[in-house]
Amino acid sequence: MPARFKMSRKGVGQLLRSPGVQAEMLRRAETTKSVAVSLSPVDEGGPHPGQYRASWSVKSTARGGRRRDRATATVSNSAYYARWMEYGTERVRARHVLLRAAQVGGRR
Numbered sequence: 013m014p015a016r017f018k019m020s021r022k023g024v025g026q027l028l029r030s031p032g033v034q035a036e037m038l039r040r041a042e043t044t045k046s047v048a049v050s051l052s053p054v055d056e057g058g059p060h061p062g063q064y065r066a067s068w069s070v071k072s073t074a075r076g077g078r079r080r081d082r083a084t085a086t087v088s089n090s091a092y093y094a095r096w097m098e099y100g101t102e103r104v105r106a107r108h109v110l111l112r113a114a115q116v117g118g119r120r
Contacts, residue, residue: 028081041087
């Protein structure tokens with residue numbers, strides 16, 4: 013006789029918000045942050061040397077996602093020019109620091 017499975021939406025929701033899932037999300041975000049810090053360029057002759065590298069942060073919550081129903085962790089950079097570093101401008105090439113860090117950090 014084949015096995016039967018009946019999914020419990022409540023149970024899946026509890027799993028997605030569980031401390032274990034939240035800890036794993038935070039671990040992956042911290043790994044991604046450390047890779048981003050190592051990839052961050054520093055312009056020693058610029059007006060804010062090292063600000064971009066020092067501005068990386070991680071935050072975690074058990075109620076994240078579009079529906080606020082799962083554990084999430086977010087890596088961000090608070091430097092005012094972080095967007096330009098990531099995506100570039102018409103005069104400055106894109107560095108894609110967070111993209112590259114997420115690609116490497118997600119595998120570890």
